[in-house]
Amino acid sequence: MAFVKYLFILLFINSVLQFTYGQPQIKHFRDDYKYLEGTSSFYKIHTIQKTWEQAKKRCALEGATLFYPEDQNEVDVVLAHLKETQPMYAWIFVGISSKLAKGVFTTVDGVAIRHIYNRWGHGEPNDANGEEDCVILRKEGTYNDEKCSNKFPFICKKTLQSLKWNEECNTPYLDYKYNVDLGRCYKFHLHPLTWREAVEACDAEQAYLAIINSQQEASHLVNITASAPKDKVQGWYLRGAVHLGFNYDTTEEDWRTTTGETLEQAGYAMWGNYQPDGGESERCGSMFYNGHLNDIGCEGHKCFFICEKENELLSLFDDRFGI
Ligand SMILES: [Ca+2]
Ligand SMILES: [Ca+2]
Ligand SMILES: [Ca+2]
Numbered sequence: 001m002a003f004v005k006y007l008f009i010l011l012f013i014n015s016v017l018q019f020t021y022g023q024p025q026i027k028h029f030r031d032d033y034k035y036l037e038g039t040s041s042f043y044k045i046h047t048i049q050k051t052w053e054q055a056k057k058r059c060a061l062e063g064a065t066l067f068y069p070e071d072q073n074e075v076d077v078v079l080a081h082l083k084e085t086q087p088m089y090a091w092i093f094v095g096i097s098s099k100l101a102k103g104v105f106t107t108v109d110g111v112a113i114r115h116i117y118n119r120w121g122h123g124e125p126n127d128a129n130g131e132e133d134c135v136i137l138r139k140e141g142t143y144n145d146e147k148c149s150n151k152f153p154f155i156c157k158k159t160l161q162s163l164k165w166n167e168e169c170n171t172p173y174l175d176y177k178y179n180v181d182l183g184r185c186y187k188f189h190l191h192p193l194t195w196r197e198a199v200e201a202c203d204a205e206q207a208y209l210a211i212i213n214s215q216q217e218a219s220h221l222v223n224i225t226a227s228a229p230k231d232k233v234q235g236w237y238l239r240g241a242v243h244l245g246f247n248y249d250t251t252e253e254d255w256r257t258t259t260g261e262t263l264e265q266a267g268y269a270m271w272g273n274y275q276p277d278g279g280e281s282e283r284c285g286s287m288f289y290n291g292h293l294n295d296i297g298c299e300g301h302k303c304f305f306i307c308e309k310e311n312e313l314l315s316l317f318d319d320r321f322g323i
Helices: 001-022 052-061 070-083 195-203 213-229 312-321
Strands: 034-036 041-050 093-098 132-138 143-147 152-158 177-179 184-193 241-249 255-258 284-288 293-296 305-312
Touching: 001 305, 034 070, 041 052, 041 070, 041 093, 052 093, 052 195, 093 143, 093 305, 132 312, 177 305, 184 213, 195 213, 195 241, 213 284, 241 293
Parallel strands: 093 152, 241 305
Antiparallel strands: 034 041, 041 152, 093 132, 132 143, 177 184, 184 305, 241 255, 241 284, 284 293
16 A cells, blocks of 8 residues: 555656656746746846856856847847846946956857947947956946956846756756655765855755765765765865865854754764864864764865755655655
């Protein structure tokens, strides 16, 4: 009987997944991106103003690109959307700069500006004080070169054509892998970052820096770490540990997960030998490759890291059926 119930649930989940997400033409990237029919692309207006480099990086972390208009149609469509949703914004950074060669404006993916929408404001680009290498788009549809270190709102863009869907993990990020025993998904990031940067990178993928909630989950993270092609990664970073989602809470004077639980409450508190040993210089959390916990510097140590996410759709069914 249990088997029949299990089979039924599987079939049901499968059919819903197929219905909801299985069709490649489904026009959904993330809840915070808006699909615009006029350009067959998804856009997210970022209201937290950033420098041009920060904006470019944020879009890349989200699996998108810093928006620039490809043609008159896209300028019209996107500016209409901007005016409708954020009417107070007069300027946005776009993915065009002359950072590589002064005066030669190219897009973030290397296209010369003459091949895309190319309408400068009166007297622009003027490279004021020799400091203006990044481009903003004004509300009326003209460009101006600006200082890259100034902060502006910006838009990230994802084309429908470039979108593939990771059905198991209900996410557009294809390298998340579902673990059926734990009922969740993980991604081992092979680009070493500091702990704080790792928190942002997971957040940008709508996930979180992994939190160990059981011995079983610890074993799984050890396995993921063991099988990741780490040896191919060159450069300066700390080998032997991966960042995890806990740090030292100076108010509570205790180690807490990023969701606010003690390690014991979370379900796993197996520290490595003599750890934590770093005092104030190591206030963030990591795991040795063998699964034991280690304190680590929050800014000073670049390491691999693991992001974790639930498949909300599947966990909804788990609740309903009590499995
Ligand atoms: Ca200018
Ligand atoms: Ca977990
Ligand atoms: Ca340590």
